[in-house]
């Protein structure tokens with residue numbers, strides 16, 4: 001099968017032919033219909049994967065949707081052949097106290113047992129087929145379009161989870177600041193607007209992303225710079241934001257976020273851009289709570305799917321063929337993606353589409369000449 005793989009820690013990506021996977025005990029085999037590209041893939045390429053001990057080559061893709069086509073012993077009764085499912089990514093042991101509480105994303109045993117998410121340790125979904133380790137990770141998507149459903153598994157799930165612990169602080173008088181209106185951020189804005197009555201201020205360094213933020217419901221949008229601190233203070237009558245969500249996590253956004261939080265506010269640093277927050281008495285506002293959430297729970301994902309099915313989450317996507325997957329990743333690396341880029345196995349490549357267009361034109365010209 002074809003798969004987009006990370007080859008080395010210099011960030012070399014290749015579309016490769018590798019053997020088709022077969023499901024072992026407990027595993028489910030999916031024929032892929034969509035795989036979202038996340039900025040965390042870029043962090044993995046830039047060395048995070050090496051630090052975490054990921055083995056290469058590795059098929060990328062941790063936002064996965066596919067059709068169940070086979071299952072191993074012990075999983076056959078859990079899934080239906082032909083079912084369209086998304087893959088819950090943060091796999092856990094299922095046995096420890098964190099997993100028992102539903103927080104497989106914080107499984108105590110995952111590292112020790114080498115249980116890693118697909119595309120972030122194990123082979124992921126940027127391929128024609130993928131293996132899912134357990135039937136419970138296959139969440140039915142019903143009638144959702146695979147291309148817009150795939151990003152729900154991370155770009156939807158992660159902001160939804162982050163919002164849960166801060167939801168009570170987002171009342172009608174509250175203000176939420178969202179740094180980064182990219183894949184995660186443009187969903188976060190919609191979730192905050194649909195699930196709370198709070199005002200949303202979106203900050204980004206890209207004019208196109210700010211325009212997208214406005215389209216998906218942000219009340220105010222500003223360039224992410226020092227002037228934005230004054231803008232947030234003006235809107236909040238000098239108090240600062242009740243909740244800051246940072247979906248960038250680089251030092252500049254963290255430094256700005258520190259100046260925008262309110263006394264007793266929440267500061268969610270979700271982006272993994274390596275920015276470090278200084279925390280201490282008198283350094284952050286009194287009783288400001290700082291969170292570093294990772295992904296979400298399976299229960300959260302079921303809720304995200306239900307929200308999408310009711311039309312509350314619209315993901316801005318650009319589909320790419322698997323053959324053009326490396327180019328799609330290059331676009332993500334160079335900051336050219338608006339919303340989410342999604343690989344769609346089975347979609348004709350750019351070259352095939354151009355060849356077809358050319359052939360159609362030639363046929364039309366011939367038909368005209370023959371008349």
Ligand code: NAD
Nearest residue numbers: 039040180182183184204205206209224247271272294295
């Ligand atoms: P993305 O590339 O789709 O979007 C990032 C956005 O941030 C872009 O619109 C970009 O213009 C903007 N940006 C860049 N620098 C900025 C700055 N200084 N201030 C404001 N905006 C800025 O990325 P994504 O896929 O949405 O991921 C966002 C971050 O979240 C990444 O760091 C990613 O690795 C991380 N992430 C974390 C988790 C988690 O569980 N904690 C899960 C998924 C992704």
Ligand code: ZN
Nearest residue numbers: 038040062154
């Ligand atoms: Zn991700």
